[in-house]
Amino acid sequence: MPESGDTPIRRQSVRPVYSASRLSTYESCPLQFRYRYIDRIPRTEESIEAYLGSRVHEALSVLYHTVQRGGGPSLSDLLKDYHRQWGECWHNQVKIVKQDRSIDHYKEFGERCLVNYYQAHQPFNHGEVLGLECQVATSLDPDGCYKIQGYIDRLVCVGSGRYEIHDYKTSGRLPSQGDLDVDRQLALYQLAVEERWPDAKEIDLVWHYLAFGRELRSKRSPKALDGLKRSTIAVIDRIEADTEFTPIKSRLCHWCVYQNICPLWTDHSDATGTAYAPAVGDGRSMEVRTSVDRREPDIQSIARDALREAITLAAEPEGAEIRFGEHGQLWISMSHSDRKTHLNSAADGWVRLSVESLPLLFRQMELARLSAPFVEKLQRYLALSSQEDWYGGH
Template sequence: MPKGVAAVFGTIVHSALNYMFERNPLYPTLDEVIDFYTTHWKEKSESIVWSSPDRKEQEEKMYFEEGLSVLKNFYKKNQPWMFNVVELEGRFSLELPDEKSGTTHTLAGIIDRLDKDPETGRYEIIDYKTGKRMPSEAELAENLQLGVYHLALTARWPSMDPGNFTTSLYFLKHNEKVSVVPSRETLVHTRDFVLKTIREIEKHLQDGNFPPMPSPLCGWCSYQKLCPMWAHEFKEEETRTASDAEVAEAIRGFFDIKKSDDKNKKRLAEIRATLLQYMQQENLARVFGEGGYITKNVQERISIDVERAEPFLKSAGVWEQVLEPSEKKLQTLLSSLPEPIQEEILKFETKKMITVLKPTKKKGGADDEEEDSLLV
């Protein structure tokens, strides 16, 4: 299956890190790790499908050098002899019975690395990431991939305390590791979520309906030509019909109109600024032209900081009437409150003056006029 450069880059870096922690009988030096990476890059780079062939040389050089930097920084911070690695690229097969359907499902995968602290006996599940984004610890606690790994190992060693594991993502480009200690509740949540997802997949299989779910990962997918979200882009020229030509023209027309609308919005903003400046300079409230006249109105818009007003609304026993805090509801409710409460709440009031230009078209006679939408 053809792969993009990012996928190949991730595979080679993972392989080099795996090699780094292998002891045969000594751990490899940094130079040996770099040699391993360089050799495998030369072998694998030939199979890369480049999105922009004209930039192949530049892009390949950038990825290769980034891999060198990642490995050097990682080795400097993580000398392999400092860790007690139990397993590298360990495969697992997890049997997951579903009590609702009576079916047992099998989840299989590979864990990048499993360490064990010889002093505490605690295990650490480590997954390497070559992406740029680092999630928060709160996100990490709900990470499905690490959750499944944790579930698999607790099933492999049922007598072991599920709390005796740490799960970690190591972000190679940042040379930083983010870790959490999953709870028993997290374990149950992961199991329930996986089973719920499997049931949804089974229902889609039964209905023959798999709605596409586009994401930033679509660019790395090898099945775009089969996907309803992307298939049209890859449609072969010889299979196109008159309907395809009609749709192509409709799409072109859509974007032409959209472009024209955007251009008009920009021009209206420029016209508004010109009119306001002139009317302020000349002290005018209305200006006249061939097509009609434009009137300037200054409106006062009031808003109240609902969160700061909350204690006073609660003391007045009306907070529940506001329900989900809403400025509009609060404005309506304000006049019914005791005066001292009103005074406290009005301290959080802010006023904003909005200038509105209202165009009016002339049809025929001097008094035959038609108002247009507001230009704010």
């Protein structure tokens, strides 16, 4: 899972190359984006989830390389390589946020993911593998000003003009079909594949949710891809116009490698933002970072109230009506006649939004049913409202 393009975002004459992960980082927290891609602050920590995902991806890449060379990898070979990589790559800055889970828990979880995949897909002869960790790039506009690149886990040709873009996921959450149908990452890869392989007339986007042993698929119409280009360009324009890079506090902060320098977290007695506990695994001593609880800064309440007012004022021109629950929940009702199809509205037309429903909001933006500035306000509010203490810790 290489990170695509680490060129600085600003202070250069040529517009940088973006990636789906860069865009998602900005949408989750503009300040994290600035620290990582503009200020280029080194990252020493790595979450255990990211570490696990890298080791699983490496093992599956080795498996298919072996197949390409004419070999027939066994399950024991696959797991042996996974355990070897786990031990060789381990470092003392792996961060475990969920304190009730051990290193062995994550290691066994990755093993289970690989067993599920091996049993479901052997002998691994589906189509012609065109690339593993295959780098692709494209432009979103005819002038080549908005460039995107990324790495496809596995690209496969399954027949004349038929291609599949495969992506491995070690997430413990299974998305809905609606989530997949508005996923940006693989759809951007599709744009690049269509440019590089002109014979690609039919492309399937394929996700392997390894923990569940499930293969999920989606297709994109030309109209949907055109909307994706417009919405992605809009996000890039927002990034390049941003001068504040205001941080967004959410549950994701606990996994952020910059938490110890973030102004939302450093105004407390524990300036480092982490506690250290010894752990042992793979026969060596390791340092495991775990998050500690803190009070919510007053700035969050101020930001929440300001966003509520801004959202309420902006809703009417958008053809939407907004309600706020007593514990901060956000509800929306849209005047569009087809809102039930696109926002999965309840019978009365009202939808309760959450961080998980952000793809649906982005889809509304792609379809020009909601403006980008309005969706951005909703996104910021939802990121704030995802904190546990807003809902009594539930």
